[in-house]
Amino acid sequence: MFTTDDAHWMARALELARRGRFTTSPNPAVGCVIVKDGQLVGEGFHQRAGGPHAEVFALREAGTAAQGATAYVTLEPCSHHGRTPPCAQGLIDAGVARVVAAMVDPNPQVAGRGLAMLQQAGIQAEAGLMTDAAEAVNVGFLHRMRTGRPFVTLKLAASLDGRTALANGESQWITSPAARRDVQRHRAQSCVILSGADTVLMDNAALNVRWKELPASLRHDYAENALRQPLRIVIDTQNRLHAGLRLFAQPGPVLLLRGEVTGGFGDQVEECVLPLAGNGKLDLALLLDELGRRQLNHLWVEAGATLGGALFGAGLVNELILYQAPMLMGNPARGLLALPEFTTMSQPPRLAWQDCRRVGDDLKLIARVTD
Numbered sequence: 001m002f003t004t005d006d007a008h009w010m011a012r013a014l015e016l017a018r019r020g021r022f023t024t025s026p027n028p029a030v031g032c033v034i035v036k037d038g039q040l041v042g043e044g045f046h047q048r049a050g051g052p053h054a055e056v057f058a059l060r061e062a063g064t065a066a067q068g069a070t071a072y073v074t075l076e077p078c079s080h081h082g083r084t085p086p087c088a089q090g091l092i093d094a095g096v097a098r099v100v101a102a103m104v105d106p107n108p109q110v111a112g113r114g115l116a117m118l119q120q121a122g123i124q125a126e127a128g129l130m131t132d133a134a135e136a137v138n139v140g141f142l143h144r145m146r147t148g149r150p151f152v153t154l155k156l157a158a159s160l161d162g163r164t165a166l167a168n169g170e171s172q173w174i175t176s177p178a179a180r181r182d183v184q185r186h187r188a189q190s191c192v193i194l195s196g197a198d199t200v201l202m203d204n205a206a207l208n209v210r211w212k213e214l215p216a217s218l219r220h221d222y223a224e225n226a227l228r229q230p231l232r233i234v235i236d237t238q239n240r241l242h243a244g245l246r247l248f249a250q251p252g253p254v255l256l257l258r259g260e261v262t263g264g265f266g267d268q269v270e271e272c273v274l275p276l277a278g279n280g281k282l283d284l285a286l287l288l289d290e291l292g293r294r295q296l297n298h299l300w301v302e303a304g305a306t307l308g309g310a311l312f313g314a315g316l317v318n319e320l321i322l323y324q325a326p327m328l329m330g331n332p333a334r335g336l337l338a339l340p341e342f343t344t345m346s347q348p349p350r351l352a353w354q355d356c357r358r359v360g361d362d363l364k365l366i367a368r369v370t371d
Contacts, residue, residue: 005038006100006129009070010102010130011130013033013043013054013073014031014074014102016033016044016054017029017031017074017075019045020048023047025049025296025298026049027141028105028137030045030053031045031054031074032054032055032058032072033058034061034096041065041069042058042063042065044058053078054073054087055073055077059091059094066094066095067094067095067096068097070098071096073101074134074137075103075134076104076114077091077115078105078107078110078114079110088115092117092118092121092123098123098125099123099125099126100125101129102128102129103135104127107145115127138297139151140298143297144297148289148293149291149292150191150288150291151297151318152299152316152318153298153318154308155183155301155322156336157179158323158336159174159328159329160326160328161328162335163330164333165333165334166329167332172203174329175362176325176362179323179360179362180213181214182323184209184214185214187300188214191230191297191298192230192299192300193230193231193302194302195207195235195302196235196303196304197234197236197238198306200234201241205246205247205302206246206249207232207234208229208251209229228252229250229253230300231252231254231296233257235257235282235307236256236258236259238259239258239259241256243264255272256272257287258271258273258274284311284314288316304334305337309337309338313340317369318368318369320365320367321364322364323359323362323364323365324362324364324365325361350370351370354368
């Protein structure tokens, strides 16, 4: 049975965990708080893959005060040797008396073994406090652990009449500067940004994270040059992209999926031949499987109606984020998604609202696919 004090300290651990959400990929963002006799004696959060885990930072700060204390952790302590030693053993060695985890880690290398390891050492260890909040911190990592694929968010920007570009393809700018800054925050939390050649060519899009557009509070723990760039993937079926585009002038890795490999883009660019399905079209499911094997947690999609519709049609979208601007663009303008025709109301994908708020002059709508 958890108490109000337990909830208070777990809320602090979750607050710490969120501070790592821009830099820990492919690891989860985790926070840890150590409390003794009702007083905080140590806290910490995981900052980046390969570095110390949250429990290590908290135990360092607590020192000998960890003996007999309670540790609150947003994810079950790891029980295996990776790039760092198991945190469960660190808690045992420190002599903590109790461990409260927000949730069990679905990673097959952990999956309850961390809690069992603590219990076998005589430590009271339990999970299940504020689980929903903990799930929200690591939606991408947890989805990949459970499915082998990254969590897919499709971002769209549209007018009130559901148009994403003029008939000639022009789309800069439908949404307000505030909405575009908000997109940068989502890009920064993602592992991969996916787009199509049409989008890149029309907008000369760089698809990178412009960290300077984000509030300093989001990057105060890290040096500017240490902030990562997500992998940028562009589907270039007809080999139309060229080295002079802004996409290739920005730092960070790029993966081009092309009709054939040609080279000439530089060391940070990887070219692969398009993975095709039996119908000769791009096999998007195979692409997501490969991204999962590369330990990429969250895929952010900024693309046109064709690619967005193909992802929806293949049942691969988990979340939709729509920025809707207070303008009308008319019937000749381009639509939101190129979906197949539905003949019964049981066929369209069903979504559940998660959030609705105003961002600048626009509405930001978030919905999860429920089918």
